[in-house]
Amino acid sequence: MTGYRLDRGGRIDRTRPIEFRFNGCALQGFAGDTLASALLANGIGVVGRSFKYHRPRGLIAAGVEECNAIVQLGGDDDAPNMVATRVALTEGLDARSVNCWPGPNFDFGAINDRLGRLLPAGFYYKTFMGPRGFWPLYEWFIRRAAGLGRVPERRDPLGYEKRYDHCDVLVVGAGPAGLMAAVAAGRSGARVMLVDERPEPGGMLLDAPDDIDGHPALDWVAAVTAELDVMANVRRLADATAFAYYDHNLIGVIERNTGRANLRERLRKVRARQVVLAAGAIERPLVFPDNDRPGVMLASAALAYVERWGVAPGRRAVIVTNNSSAYDTARHLKARGVEVAAIVDLRATPPATALAEAAGAGISVHVGHGVGGIRGRMGVTALQVAPVGEVGGDWIDCDLVLMAGGWTPGVHLFSQSGGKLRWEPDLGCVVPDRCVQAERSAGACRGRFGLASVLADGTRAGAEAARAAGFAVRDVTPPVASNGPALELALIWEMAGARGRRAFVDFQNDVTAADIRLARREGYRSIEHVKRYTTGGMAIDQGKTGNLNLIDVLARAEDVAASAIGTTTYRPPYTPVNFGALAAQDAGPTIVPWRETPMTPWHASAGAVMYEAGATWRRPGYYPRPDEDMEAATLREARAVRFGVGIYDSSPLGKFEVRGPDAAAFLDRIYCTRILDLPHHRIRYGLMLREDGRLFDDGTVMRLGPDHFFLTSTTGNADAVYAWLERWHKCEWPALKLWITPVTTVWANAVVCGPHARDLMARVTEGVDLASKAFPFMAVREGKVAGLPARVMRVSFTGELSFEINVPARHALALWEALIDAGRDMDITPVGSEASHVLRVEKGYISVGHEADGMAGPDDLGLGRLVARDKPDFIGKRSLAIAAWNAGPRRQMVGLLPENGAALLPEGAPVMSVEAGRDPSAPIGFVTASAMGPALGRSLSIAMIDDGRALIGRTVQLSARAGSQRALVVDPVFLDPQGARLRS
Amino acid sequence: MLLIPCPFCGLRNEEEFTSGSEADRHRPADPIALDDQAWVAHLFERANPKGAVREWWWHGRGCRLWFVLERDTVTNAIKVVP
Numbered sequence A: 001m002t003g004y005r006l007d008r009g010g011r012i013d014r015t016r017p018i019e020f021r022f023n024g025c026a027l028q029g030f031a032g033d034t035l036a037s038a039l040l041a042n043g044i045g046v047v048g049r050s051f052k053y054h055r056p057r058g059l060i061a062a063g064v065e066e067c068n069a070i071v072q073l074g075g076d077d078d079a080p081n082m083v084a085t086r087v088a089l090t091e092g093l094d095a096r097s098v099n100c101w102p103g104p105n106f107d108f109g110a111i112n113d114r115l116g117r118l119l120p121a122g123f124y125y126k127t128f129m130g131p132r133g134f135w136p137l138y139e140w141f142i143r144r145a146a147g148l149g150r151v152p153e154r155r156d157p158l159g160y161e162k163r164y165d166h167c168d169v170l171v172v173g174a175g176p177a178g179l180m181a182a183v184a185a186g187r188s189g190a191r192v193m194l195v196d197e198r199p200e201p202g203g204m205l206l207d208a209p210d211d212i213d214g215h216p217a218l219d220w221v222a223a224v225t226a227e228l229d230v231m232a233n234v235r236r237l238a239d240a241t242a243f244a245y246y247d248h249n250l251i252g253v254i255e256r257n258t259g260r261a262n263l264r265e266r267l268r269k270v271r272a273r274q275v276v277l278a279a280g281a282i283e284r285p286l287v288f289p290d291n292d293r294p295g296v297m298l299a300s301a302a303l304a305y306v307e308r309w310g311v312a313p314g315r316r317a318v319i320v321t322n323n324s325s326a327y328d329t330a331r332h333l334k335a336r337g338v339e340v341a342a343i344v345d346l347r348a349t350p351p352a353t354a355l356a357e358a359a360g361a362g363i364s365v366h367v368g369h370g371v372g373g374i375r376g377r378m379g380v381t382a383l384q385v386a387p388v389g390e391v392g393g394d395w396i397d398c399d400l401v402l403m404a405g406g407w408t409p410g411v412h413l414f415s416q417s418g419g420k421l422r423w424e425p426d427l428g429c430v431v432p433d434r435c436v437q438a439e440r441s442a443g444a445c446r447g448r449f450g451l452a453s454v455l456a457d458g459t460r461a462g463a464e465a466a467r468a469a470g471f472a473v474r475d476v477t478p479p480v481a482s483n484g485p486a487l488e489l490a491l492i493w494e495m496a497g498a499r500g501r502r503a504f505v506d507f508q509n510d511v512t513a514a515d516i517r518l519a520r521r522e523g524y525r526s527i528e529h530v531k532r533y534t535t536g537g538m539a540i541d542q543g544k545t546g547n548l549n550l551i552d553v554l555a556r557a558e559d560v561a562a563s564a565i566g567t568t569t570y571r572p573p574y575t576p577v578n579f580g581a582l583a584a585q586d587a588g589p590t591i592v593p594w595r596e597t598p599m600t601p602w603h604a605s606a607g608a609v610m611y612e613a614g615a616t617w618r619r620p621g622y623y624p625r626p627d628e629d630m631e632a633a634t635l636r637e638a639r640a641v642r643f644g645v646g647i648y649d650s651s652p653l654g655k656f657e658v659r660g661p662d663a664a665a666f667l668d669r670i671y672c673t674r675i676l677d678l679p680h681h682r683i684r685y686g687l688m689l690r691e692d693g694r695l696f697d698d699g700t701v702m703r704l705g706p707d708h709f710f711l712t713s714t715t716g717n718a719d720a721v722y723a724w725l726e727r728w729h730k731c732e733w734p735a736l737k738l739w740i741t742p743v744t745t746v747w748a749n750a751v752v753c754g755p756h757a758r759d760l761m762a763r764v765t766e767g768v769d770l771a772s773k774a775f776p777f778m779a780v781r782e783g784k785v786a787g788l789p790a791r792v793m794r795v796s797f798t799g800e801l802s803f804e805i806n807v808p809a810r811h812a813l814a815l816w817e818a819l820i821d822a823g824r825d826m827d828i829t830p831v832g833s834e835a836s837h838v839l840r841v842e843k844g845y846i847s848v849g850h851e852a853d854g855m856a857g858p859d860d861l862g863l864g865r866l867v868a869r870d871k872p873d874f875i876g877k878r879s880l881a882i883a884a885w886n887a888g889p890r891r892q893m894v895g896l897l898p899e900n901g902a903a904l905l906p907e908g909a910p911v912m913s914v915e916a917g918r919d920p921s922a923p924i925g926f927v928t929a930s931a932m933g934p935a936l937g938r939s940l941s942i943a944m945i946d947d948g949r950a951l952i953g954r955t956v957q958l959s960a961r962a963g964s965q966r967a968l969v970v971d972p973v974f975l976d977p978q979g980a981r982l983r984s
Numbered sequence B: 001m002l003l004i005p006c007p008f009c010g011l012r013n014e015e016e017f018t019s020g021s022e023a024d025r026h027r028p029a030d031p032i033a034l035d036d037q038a039w040v041a042h043l044f045e046r047a048n049p050k051g052a053v054r055e056w057w058w059h060g061r062g063c064r065l066w067f068v069l070e071r072d073t074v075t076n077a078i079k080v081v082p
């Protein structure tokens, strides 16, 4: 291909040259160029290499369907896998071909082309199967060989934003159909949005010259656009792609012309009452030997390069066609100074008018012929004309081969909307049939190709949409245009193949017609399977060029009609979308806004290392002193709780008020624990089961009055517990009189814990008798702490004497500081979640998410005594009585003392049996939690083991990663099984 | 993303709601009276029909109302159930 800039024409600004680089070469284009048109203008024919065979490739298209010119942009635009036809040329643009090294003109990977017989369809599945253990090596090779773009290393210097948008009528596509639809709907007063992926309106009228109302069609485009732009109810977005059609008329639009210099893209999520799809059509390639050589391109693309950018893609063209559009194309090209050497017409009897036109223009036509072969590896030098169905024939010198295989309607969005497609036998393509959502298609995307009928169809669709949206539509008359000659398309796309020459169906992924037939012989019949096995239609253009040819090849191999093959599923996005636009504002600290407790400023000033605590809360993990690592800080904090006094911020715990005359009855059904007889000012440890009998959550239930309860849940489950309570009340038992209020952030908690906790509390508490007799374990009192109104609860998550102080969140920081001040001489120690974990493990308390993993029932966790089986009913009760549940051994929670008391067992480590007759390599359970016990002074673990309680006193084996050691199975409560410490 | 008519708030985006599955499937009044097979069927078996279903939805990130609506599982067309 030897492209060059024409002296005249194109919609570029020749007064504004633009410097850019391609594969390191300094080049020049003009404002209005795309990277693709500028490359062509500079005579660059080879723009990249194919995926598998690394064959040299040139541009095949001018629009979004381009699948060969894949580039990596550098500098501030750093982005992988950009399609050159979609990249606007800007000053200093730095683009490189992907998938080739060192460059597209000389590429080491091209050896794959010679080894083609070793890389058949499905070669991934066949080649990289064994021997075992070789996969990492294969992966290393594949990752390097695959080598599509490189992920940018720097943050994009430009921003992105996303927003919701609404309109009465959304029109997708600003070609002749879309413009008429927008005018018809706009004149009714409906709020109209018109979006188009190109920088300027006109659609196909920009690519191929035509007349409207007796003048150049683009004059009409300008007039209509001017009318739309002054309508207050119409918004026109150029350079904006409708890429996805979701449920209930939600359309995703990526806007590149954002109107702000610091904003690269804007994602609009448009909820439209009615939609008009006027997406146009994409020209279909032909399948012949070496149809991928640089210089072979779509006929419509060649015309577009000439008309839009004033670039001739070659000097001497041959047009290969199965329809009459080629004759118009030939005439236009000739008028712009591109020599057309011949038209190769696959049809046996082209219309006489077409032949006469060609004869008049001096263009020779080879009727009933196709392409037998192409010469030129780095660029076409000649084409062999072969009679249809035969190989061999005369060669014609040319540097440009144009494929005119008819049109593939742009049904992508229609199909995404759930609409059903219908095969159009005369056109050999699919068109919209039955609509599911509030939309209609118009123009070429529903198989209307003549300009007059496209304009009329757009007018109809726009009026229909406005009417459906509730607007009165005045008569709108489409302008006068001609439909041109009929396509008279012959259903021939694939030509007879020369031996050993590849004829491509999917260009980027290197899928040939032979690959498709091979896949069929190997048993792949469904189009969805053939697609995945061969990867045909899975390249960057997602089958925009190749899908119909894939179906055609498969149908002929099966000897059935193409309609019997069906189509693959169209899924968003229509064209690639930047992750930046999808994330937009939700990046960095705003991706998940942290929830922080009121004590956070103090934690920060104390140097706490903050952890995620579940449900997007952040809480101290540990408070290292200088020269302390995590292990040392954790042990110091845990020991303070066991032997002195610690203070812990438990504010993130889920909290709920349940009030009403039926509150007690309701909670008695929710918890498997007994609630009805809970006395005032007493607390009970409550278990919630799911209806299948597994533990869902644990927490405390406190009774503050006859009809007034206060519950806590685990931090991570707070939202789920709230939804759970509401669901049972509102959907199952609405007759119960009560209401539920989540108060997680209304209250904040500080827990004072350790043998010296009471001494500290005595210094700061008013109005509460702290003596154990007056204020026993699992009781609640109201009074003042540090002069602040507070609820004080004797609950314990550590096994030690504990006072949990709840105050309104606004007082919490003052409370915390007062407690720290009051305990300074007692060496009060702030405790993070690491130490909290250690303390609960040593005490054998369960943790939801570790031991309670969604499979364990209450008895499995050693909590069977808390299940009030004599209650008439509670959630989960029936499941606990299922015979199968109680038939076999259960996986039960136990403690483990590993032989090596100085090292922790990895959490998740499998546990094996050492009993005779048992498979020593089959896991019988796993370690759920490990800690260095501060009181016991050694490593200990909790595990879930099959029939574990029966193994207490015996040993089990740990895997190699856990030191290949044995461990003694013990009761999971390592410390103070009678609970003397926490009741003290 | 569905557009869901909350009886209290009007049309809102699906992301504000939680689906609560089949509306006409209630907990048996006396689970203990069911044999194992019937209870397990209640727990795990769902009709999952093609076409219209009545289902619970919760406007949990809005007014927190539980309500029932009719949805077509093929087209996702939604009707409010009075």
Ligand SMILES: [Zn+2]
Pocket: B006, B007, B008, B009, B010, B059, B062, B063, B064, B065
């Ligand atoms: Zn609502």
